[in-house]
Amino acid sequence: MTTEYQPVPIRDRLPTLFEVLSRRTTAPVDLFSFYIYMRDQQRSVDYLDFWLDVSQHMSLCRHYVRELRRSVLVETPELEKAGSKRSSQVLENLQDIRDAAGPSNYTEQRSQDARLSAFLRSESGSKHSPSNSHGSQGSGTTTGTELPPRPSFMTGNSNSPAQASQSPAHTVARADIRASAEKILYTYLLPGAEREIILPQSILDDIVQAVERQGRDDPEVFDPAKDYVFQAMERDAFPGFLRAKALGNIVPPSMMLRLILGMLSLFGAFWAAFVLIFLNYSRATRCWLILPFTLGVYLLASHQYMLDPLAALAGLSEYTFFDFYRIREPFVRRLLSKRALMCLGWVTAIDAALLCLFIFVPGKRL
DSSP, X not given: OOOOOOOXXXXXXXXXXXXXXXXXXXXXXXXXXXXXXXXXXXXXXXXXXXXXXXXXHHHHHHHHHHHHHHHHHHHOTTTTSTTOOXXXXXXHHSXXXXXXXXXXXXXXXXXXXXXXXXXXXXXXXXXOOOTTOOOOOGGGGSOTTTSOOOHXXXXXXTTOXXXXXXXXXXXXOHHHXXXXXXXXXXXXXXXXXXXXOOOOHHHHHHHHIIIIISOOOSGGGXXXXXXXXXXXXXXXXXXXXXXXXXXXXXXXXXXXXXXHHHHHHHHHHHHHHHHHHXXXXXXXXXXXXXXXXXXXXXXXXXXXXXXXXXXXXXXXXXXXXXXXXXXXXHHHHHHHHHHHHHHHHHHHHHHHHHHHHHHHSOOOOO
């Protein structure tokens, strides 16, 4: 069963965080790479998981409303005629809203979220729920086409709940929405939670008051926290992600290895060069210095530019240590190719200068 993705637009610029979270980008600036970056380098993947879980909660609510609307339409085939129930009229006025993964401060989505939340609050006391609901199943009961990528999706587990829930028999009950809201609260927000994230106390108090005391589970409850987390990621994490993935193609462990090997190679090159000079070896023999000098300069330049030039020209990028994948974002590939050519130019110039110095200098046996 295939998963539907939003069409990837052709852009002549770097993507925004909104586009990355909406899965409108491709490698190496896609959501998968951003998740790996937040986990391995930024060490703040809990914030991204919170944002994805809140988006998944919104998808759960949309799925519930669509199922409820379909069930009401089946039960009231003459819905257009007078005499239909108030809830049916409200559902008829609720058009299918788009599933977007963007921040809730976008005007259009804010309006859609507000209508959905208002309906859920007004419907909370009613008994309208799809008749074949399986009860509280948590956030895993939404359809796979609506869910942001979770770790189970990223690892390609075909048995994940998100994929299994695409069967028509798996519907959403109101208890599922309540369980999803409580899971977000108890996992990320309460003091001492398993994956507690830091939020302003005023935002945290409002969410606790709404969920625990007012019994609310509509997605509008989490809007302030969702916006705060989005802005924090956009300000603190996303610029570093673009530098690492759009201006470079290697990860920090690989950079450190290149620095160590480059220093060792240059040390060996200088040591061999002075030995060959002071033992008065011929210039033809000293030409072999091209190997350690070139390797050392190349590795140090790779560390300095956070870029493997040859891999970039081949269209490859590293997202975990020595695990390369193909660059599919056209603008990023052009940008990396230009930086790779510039890096190779510096490598060639420095290498040529060092070789000329140690090859053509007169030898003298001590």
